[in-house]
Amino acid sequence: MKQSFLKGAFFITAATFLSKVLGSLFRIPLQNIAGDEVLGIFTLVFPIYMVILTLSVAGIPLAISKLISEALAKNELDSITNIYRTSTVLTFSFGLIGFIFLNVFSVPLSAVLGGRSSLWSIIMVSFTLLVAPYMSVYRGFFQGFNDMRPTAFSQVIEQFVRVAFILILAYVFVNKGFPSSKIAAGVMGSSVIGALSSLVYLRWHYARFIGKRSEFGEKRYTYDFQQFKSGVIKILRLSIPIAVGSLMMALLNLVDSLSIPTALKVYGLSHISDWYGVYGRGLALVQIATVFSTSLVLPMVPAISASIALKNHAKNIQLIEKARGLNVMISWPAAIGVMCLAMPLNMALFGDLRGSSIIALLGFTSFFNAVAVLDTGILAGMNLQIQSAKIILLAAVLKAALNFLFVSVWGLIGAALSTLIIFCLISFFNLYLIRGKYPVSMLTKSKIIYIGAGLVMGMVVGIPTYYFHVATWSRMFSLVYVLLTAFVGAGVYLGIILIFMGASQLRKLPLIGVMFEKVVRK
Secondary structure, three states, rough: HHHHHHHHHHHHHHHHHHHHHHHHHHHHHHHHOOOOOHHHHHHHHEEEEEHHHHHHHHHHHHHHHHHHHHHHOOOOOOHHHHHHHHHHHHHHHHHHHHHHHEEEEEEEEHHHOHHHHHHHHHHHHHHHHHHHHHHHHHHHHHHOOOHHHHHHHHHHHHHHHHHHHHHHHHHHHHHHOOOHHHHHHHHHHHHHHHHHHHHHHHHHHHHHHHHHHHHOOOOOOOOOHHHHHHHHHHHHHHHHHHHHOOOOHHHHHHHHHHHHHHHHHOOOOHHHHHHOOOOOOOOHHHHHHHHHHHHHHHHHHHHHHHHHHHHHHHHHHHHHHHHHHHHHHHHHHHHHHHHHHHHHHHHHHHHOOHHHHHHHHHHHHHHHHHHEEHHHHHHHHHHOOOHHHHHHHHHHHHHHHHHHHHHHHHOOHHHHHHHHHHHHHHHHHHHHHHHOOOOOOOOOOOHHHHHHHHHHEEEEEHHHHHHHHHOOOOOHHHHHHHHHHHHHHHHHHHHHHHHHHHHHHOOOOOHHHHHHHHHOOO
């Protein structure tokens, strides 16, 4: 059982990591193919879809898996069939409501987002809501049987197909001379194709599974409205807190989409989608930096939840300290690296230096972003997701106010500044809640060394760049410079840790620790 659990955890973690990387990296070639305006429209519209999708399905797969695993333990096979039927109706209903909402309010939403250029993108992405919620039922079903592979493979299939169609359609539409609004609509429509491909795979796997399980295929179970009502209450009771906790990034991005375009008009800019595409460059790089840190750290959250359930106070503190320390160890140098290499990164990936200061500030913000994501997960494990949700909602209101205030005065750099302030505040109040139950340290000796090593690394890679004329570099030269400099920076960072903390700390690093262990053995 333990081996099966570990194998399932590996599959789902690896798939989530790969999916997130694909979901972040594709923005770079998309901008290269279609330009800043298309990237801007995508960056404006996507948060609206993500908020509605999160409200529709986030938490439901986990709720279904929990109810099915409990029914299996009690050998209540009729309950499993009823859970499947109830969740299918429930998720499709939520998706249909979201689909109707986006289509009914597509015109006013596009006006708020800066103009009619986003209208068809909103309509196209709404069709995904007819597929994605239904897809989540199958994922939860298989997870309930402790089989994580269908979820893992379906996530990868969805992202591969989606990203492939995004880039292919963008290339074809650009060559045909289509306007940015239609190119962006094609990009958003690729989400439908990706979700459909994942659903086809899951449905095929489900049919095979049911065919092998005679207890599901031969016996007919009664099902009435009372059972449906009871099932809906059980699923929602479990899924709503999870959905609220999952809403943080989507909600804050939605606030940006709804508030920044209006503030940019006050600032005096036109062509809002194009300027928001420049802002989207920074968001793409920040997401990449955050993906690498949170994907490596977040698998520790279930261990924290299990330990808290056992009421092992000392172990809880140890696990939380370890997770937060590892997060600083990984995310801090990533944030400093993006900040210090913002100009050559911008030139290498996007072909010019527009928005380099925004990339630098958002790069630094990615550290607090990673801290906020991890601490939100820890709070969920501590059953404090309601308090965490209140912090997120208050942060969303404050971010809207700061966006209007800062962007109307300073332009897009004001949006990056408000993002930094908000994630600092979320991180502070999350830590305040955690310390209310467990006296974890704000700063430890190891964290101070990580921070100091990151700052030294930042000076080593950043100061030379300040004296170079990056604007005259080619994209290839910029890319080679970034790769070589990152290699040097990593050596400096790991060297300082090795000097002040010893080899034991390097062994804690995912992937690097395994390689280091092999070198030591040889």
